[in-house]
Amino acid sequence: MKFNVVCRTLRLAASITIGIAAPGTGEAHGSRMTDARVLDGTKIANEIKAEVAAEVELLAGQGIRPGLAAVLVGNVPASQIYVRSKVKTCAELGLFSELITPPDTVTTEEMLELVASLNAREDIDGILIQLPLPPQVNAKLLLEAVNPAKDVDGFHPVNVGKVQSGQPALAPCTPAGMIQILKRSGLPIAGQNAVVIGRSDIVGKPIAMLLLQENATVTICHSKTHNLAGHARGADILVAAIGRAGFVTPDMVKPGATILDVGINRITEHEEFDKFFAGDVRREELFLLKGSTLIGDVHPAAYAVSGAYTPVPGGVGPLTIAMLMSNTVRAAKLRRGLPV
Numbered sequence: 001m002k003f004n005v006v007c008r009t010l011r012l013a014a015s016i017t018i019g020i021a022a023p024g025t026g027e028a029h030g031s032r033m034t035d036a037r038v039l040d041g042t043k044i045a046n047e048i049k050a051e052v053a054a055e056v057e058l059l060a061g062q063g064i065r066p067g068l069a070a071v072l073v074g075n076v077p078a079s080q081i082y083v084r085s086k087v088k089t090c091a092e093l094g095l096f097s098e099l100i101t102p103p104d105t106v107t108t109e110e111m112l113e114l115v116a117s118l119n120a121r122e123d124i125d126g127i128l129i130q131l132p133l134p135p136q137v138n139a140k141l142l143l144e145a146v147n148p149a150k151d152v153d154g155f156h157p158v159n160v161g162k163v164q165s166g167q168p169a170l171a172p173c174t175p176a177g178m179i180q181i182l183k184r185s186g187l188p189i190a191g192q193n194a195v196v197i198g199r200s201d202i203v204g205k206p207i208a209m210l211l212l213q214e215n216a217t218v219t220i221c222h223s224k225t226h227n228l229a230g231h232a233r234g235a236d237i238l239v240a241a242i243g244r245a246g247f248v249t250p251d252m253v254k255p256g257a258t259i260l261d262v263g264i265n266r267i268t269e270h271e272e273f274d275k276f277f278a279g280d281v282r283r284e285e286l287f288l289l290k291g292s293t294l295i296g297d298v299h300p301a302a303y304a305v306s307g308a309y310t311p312v313p314g315g316v317g318p319l320t321i322a323m324l325m326s327n328t329v330r331a332a333k334l335r336r337g338l339p340v
């Protein structure tokens with residue numbers, strides 16, 4: 001079966017990044033307006049991308065050009081935006097990329113055949129299969145068919161195991177990016193109480209494992225956890241990866257804690273907007289203009305209690321693509337036995 005193969009630089013409209021002005025709700029906790037530090041994910045992602053571009057240039061001197069194959073099945077609009085911006089970033093940083101677009105009628109067998117051909121290609125170092133896949137495709141089987149050495153999403157059980165045992169591996173991009181935010185912001189991890197809310201394979205579990213490797217004392221909370229607020233209040237580093245708008249409220253945050261807000265939730269109702277952002281005039285103007293706004297899993301008032309936090313948008317989100325680029329270069333080096 002032949003798939004559409006597109007190799008090109010895509011020009012997407014630059015997305016607007018809006019910093020959240022955390023409202024000063026500190027009074028409810030007996031303190032003044034917030035001095036919480038905003039952890040600028042866009043800036044950190046740009047630093048990482050610049051380092052990747054420099055590495056790509058060095059590798060070019062050795063005749064190596066790291067290559068990413070991005071597989072986008074069907075016409076899911078959000079997936080199209082994500083994948084195109086990944087392909088565009090490859091072009092910007094000097095990586096080779098190939099966009100492969102099977103139709104949404106594709107079968108598991110056809111996808112397995114495609115993965116086998118990408119596994120065998122010398123010019124491809126990373127294979128990205130954009131999720132979600134159509135229901136007839138066995139996603140688990142497919143992700144396990146990717147050569148672990150090319151698994152730049154870090155979802156293959158071999159990479160999961162290697163991350164767990166501290167061996168050189170390809171770690172999942174979003175959690176790896178979150179560690180970079182902490183390290184590059186000079187925030188301590190070793191010895192800190194880290195509480196992760198959410199236990200998905202993509203975010204919760206891997207970030208817990210990476211924090212543990214950095215010598216944090218880690219607690220993982222989920223929907224069956226008793227006294228979740230009590231656990232959260234003990235956190236020096238609080239990770240919210242739940243998928244529920246404004247779930248973490250000010251009473252759940254230890255004053256001065258670091259908050260990593262992974263959630264991306266879209267709000268479209270004005271009533272809900274007022275619940276979280278009443279008084280934020282700039283955001284309301286944009287909300288009325290666009291008909292929606294994004295909010296994380298942390299209530300904006302809870303940011304005010306923290307010492308530092310990642311905003312939504314512009315916090316954790318930008319790191320995902322930067323780390324995908326970094327993982328592709330890492331995969332290219334590991335596969336050739338070069339030091340990483």
Ligand code: NDP
Nearest residue numbers: 174198199200203222223241242243262263264316317320
């Ligand atoms: P999942 O839906 O896979 O997992 C959500 C987790 O939250 C589950 O472990 C679930 O617990 C837990 N949870 C749900 N409700 C509650 C509750 N009431 N109390 C306690 N725990 C609860 O989500 P993901 O991990 O994939 O994503 C989480 C968020 O992060 C989403 O908003 C997503 O859009 C965003 N995201 C952002 C990325 C980025 O910035 N680049 C990348 C990936 C995700 P249980 O296991 O018990 O059901």
